[in-house]
Amino acid sequence: MSKVLVFTEFAPGSNQAKKGALELLTATRQAGLHTQALVLGSGAQTVAQSLAGWGVKEAFVSDHADFDRYNPELFAEAVASAIRDSGAEVVLATSSMLARDLFPRVAARLDTAAVSDCTELKFSGSAPQVRRPLYAGKCSAEVSFMGSGPKMILMRANQLPVGEPTGGGAVQIKTIPSPSSQGLRSLIKDVVKGATGKLDLTEANIIVAGGRGLKEASNFKLLNDLADTCGATVGASRAVVDAGWVPHSMQVGQTGKTVAPSLYIAVGISGAIQHLAGMSGSKVIVAINKDANAPIFQKATYGIVGDLFDVVPALTTEFKSLLSQ
Amino acid sequence: MRVAVCIKQVPDTETKIKLKPDASGIDPTGIKWVMNPYDEFAVEEGIKLREGGKATQVIVFSVGPKARVVETLRTALAMGADEGVVVDAAEDLDPSLTAKALAKAIQAEGEFGLVLTGKLAIDDNLASVGQMLAEALQLPHATVVSKLEVGDSLTAEREVEGGSKEILSLQKPALIGANKGLNTPRYASLPGIMKAKKKVLKEHSLASLGLDASQAKVKHVAFALPADKPPVKMLDGDAAAQAKSLAGFLRNEAKVL
Numbered sequence: 202m203s204k205v206l207v208f209t210e211f212a213p214g215s216n217q218a219k220k221g222a223l224e225l226l227t228a229t230r231q232a233g234l235h236t237q238a239l240v241l242g243s244g245a246q247t248v249a250q251s252l253a254g255w256g257v258k259e260a261f262v263s264d265h266a267d268f269d270r271y272n273p274e275l276f277a278e279a280v281a282s283a284i285r286d287s288g289a290e291v292v293l294a295t296s297s298m299l300a301r302d303l304f305p306r307v308a309a310r311l312d313t314a315a316v317s318d319c320t321e322l323k324f325s326g327s328a329p330q331v332r333r334p335l336y337a338g339k340c341s342a343e344v345s346f347m348g349s350g351p352k353m354i355l356m357r358a359n360q361l362p363v364g365e366p367t368g369g370g371a372v373q374i375k376t377i378p379s380p381s382s383q384g385l386r387s388l389i390k391d392v393v394k395g396a397t398g399k400l401d402l403t404e405a406n407i408i409v410a411g412g413r414g415l416k417e418a419s420n421f422k423l424l425n426d427l428a429d430t431c432g433a434t435v436g437a438s439r440a441v442v443d444a445g446w447v448p449h450s451m452q453v454g455q456t457g458k459t460v461a462p463s464l465y466i467a468v469g470i471s472g473a474i475q476h477l478a479g480m481s482g483s484k485v486i487v488a489i490n491k492d493a494n495a496p497i498f499q500k501a502t503y504g505i506v507g508d509l510f511d512v513v514p515a516l517t518t519e520f521k522s523l524l525s526q
Numbered sequence: 527m528r529v530a531v532c533i534k535q536v537p538d539t540e541t542k543i544k545l546k547p548d549a550s551g552i553d554p555t556g557i558k559w560v561m562n563p564y565d566e567f568a569v570e571e572g573i574k575l576r577e578g579g580k581a582t583q584v585i586v587f588s589v590g591p592k593a594r595v596v597e598t599l600r601t602a603l604a605m606g607a608d609e610g611v612v613v614d615a616a617e618d619l620d621p622s623l624t625a626k627a628l629a630k631a632i633q634a635e636g637e638f639g640l641v642l643t644g645k646l647a648i649d650d651n652l653a654s655v656g657q658m659l660a661e662a663l664q665l666p667h668a669t670v671v672s673k674l675e676v677g678d679s680l681t682a683e684r685e686v687e688g689g690s691k692e693i694l695s696l697q698k699p700a701l702i703g704a705n706k707g708l709n710t711p712r713y714a715s716l717p718g719i720m721k722a723k724k725k726v727l728k729e730h731s732l733a734s735l736g737l738d739a740s741q742a743k744v745k746h747v748a749f750a751l752p753a754d755k756p757p758v759k760m761l762d763g764d765a766a767a768q769a770k771s772l773a774g775f776l777r778n779e780a781k782v783l
């Protein structure tokens with residue numbers, strides 16, 4: 202049977218695979234494929250073992266602190282050798298910032314292709330069928346793989362359903378040799394933690410995003426309050442990033458992040474084409490704007506014409522009571 | 527130190543995309559082509575390094591249909607890059623072959639201390655060529671870089687998940703993928719545009735670099751426009767009523783809460 206290898210990321214210290222990885226494992230289990238996992242970093246062993254219920258047969262593991270931070274040279278070496286050893290014909294990963302950086306490099310080493318930011322994945326037998334948006338979502342296309350090497354597919358988070366773990370036996374652990382930091386030509390000197398402990402925008406299931414309609418930086422507190430009620434991550438339009446109200450890491454759009462949450466709430470955002478480019482793949486879009494003609498309403502599922510300074514606090518109250526039930 | 531900057535020509539963000547009748551790709555007629563926005567940061571960084579005495583020469587490279595791609599190379603030359611190199615190739619060359627072509631074109635120009643690219647191209651959003659090029663040239667790389675210091679080694683600040691930043695040190699030569707924030711790209715001045723006309727622009731084909739299009743690993747096929755979405759549902763009443771009905775719809779109809 203043809204083999205598939207799932208690159209399984211987990212939040213450090215959580216000992217649990219990220220939702221994106223479980224989405225991929227749900228898909229491979231459903232397709233009845235021989236599934237292997239690749240898990241790197243402190244706690245990898247525990248995470249790997251937890252995957253039995255997801256149909257994982259074997260896991261390539263390096264339970265090593267050197268993988269707690271992303272170093273492209275170390276990761277590329279470990280991942281390329283695990284892929285070779287696995288004999289996998291398909292490699293799946295979430296299209297996270299880490300995977301997007303890593304897999305093209307690995308693909309070049311193995312002289313094959315890595316295709317990031319895919320939004321549809323189906324298996325026809327063991328052959329993956331993949332679609333992805335192009336030109337900022339103005340069209341989409343199927344990916345045709347032509348080489349003979351393993352096909353590497355990076356799926357956007359929140360595109361596939363997550364199933365439930367079922368019985369399953371033990372996962373056979375295959376330990377990847379400890380990495381050698383000898384001869385590395387790039388080193389991480391320091392990490393400056395972002396302000397939030399929230400999920401990254403690219404992984405978030407719910408996003409509350411604010412634009413120039415918020416009038417000033419301090420009013421982002423209204424969005425933080427709303428976001429806190431439902432575990433959302435806060436995003437922003439470029440106008441407010443350029444104004445210096447919030448960091449660029451929060452920008453959604455063509456020159457910011459491409460996101461596809463289940464729910465995207467756009468507050469005081471007009472819906473410029475470059476903003477839509479980054480979020481039109483969201484499942485449900487809510488627009489809150491005082492201008493009934495704002496272009497954002499053309500993309501929205503639900504629209505509220507009104508003053509955000511009234512609507513957002515009312516929504517926070519409403520969400521609080523709904524979600525506490 | 528010499529600097530190589532790789533740039534891609536992409537449709538302007540406002541351009542309307544139409545498909546070819548056989549859905550094999552986009553219809554290129556009427557498209558306004560521009561330099562990929564992230565590559566503007568890369569070009570600017572190269573020029574700034576030369577102006578600051580850290581670099582001796584900036585050469586810009588681009589792969590794509592020569593007839594149009596040279597315009598974008600001229601733009602980079604007008605901004606202040608010293609020389610341009612075009613690899614004439616079909617519209618939709620895949621990242622693997624693009625990276626191989628760039629690697630050979632760069633090697634043909636000699637040694638470089640720094641290779642700059644944008645963090646991704648906004649047309650196919652694959653974010654692959656930089657890392658693949660780094661592998662082909664056997665260089666360490668860092669992408670999504672919003673701050674760069676050049677000394678005996680490179681110090682790069684890059685954005686990672688959750689808005690955190692990493693500070694990396696890289697030995698030269700290295701490849702850096704530029705993010706917004708790295709600098710503010712200049713516009714080409716009129717004298718710059720005049721000067722650019724006299725600057726060296728070299729040309730290769732895939733064949734002259736020992737490559738051919740059949741070596742591509744992926745191709746986009748079966749293009750489709752997005753399905754029409756149902757019309758927006760507008761929620762009436764005062765703020766409290768609107769909030770209440772939205773919460774109801776999100777829970778019971780859309781099932782996302």
Ligand SMILES: Cc1cc2nc3c(=O)[nH]c(=O)nc-3n(C[C@H](O)[C@H](O)[C@H](O)COP(=O)(O)OP(=O)(O)OC[C@H]3O[C@@H](n4cnc5c(N)ncnc54)[C@H](O)[C@@H]3O)c2cc1C
Pocket residue numbers: 411412413414415437438439440441452453454455456457458468469470471472473474475476479489490491492495507508509510539563
């Ligand atoms: C090459 C390029 C790349 C770009 N990339 C991006 C990108 O990645 N992301 C991005 O977002 N933009 C991007 N832009 C910018 C984009 O064109 C818009 O300028 C920007 O998105 C506008 O931000 P905004 O909606 O917050 O502001 P505005 O367009 O000013 O909209 C503010 C909205 O708030 C509403 N409003 C005001 N007060 C209230 C109130 N009290 N209650 C309710 N509503 C209110 C207004 O009706 C208005 O619709 C890019 C532009 C270019 C040229």
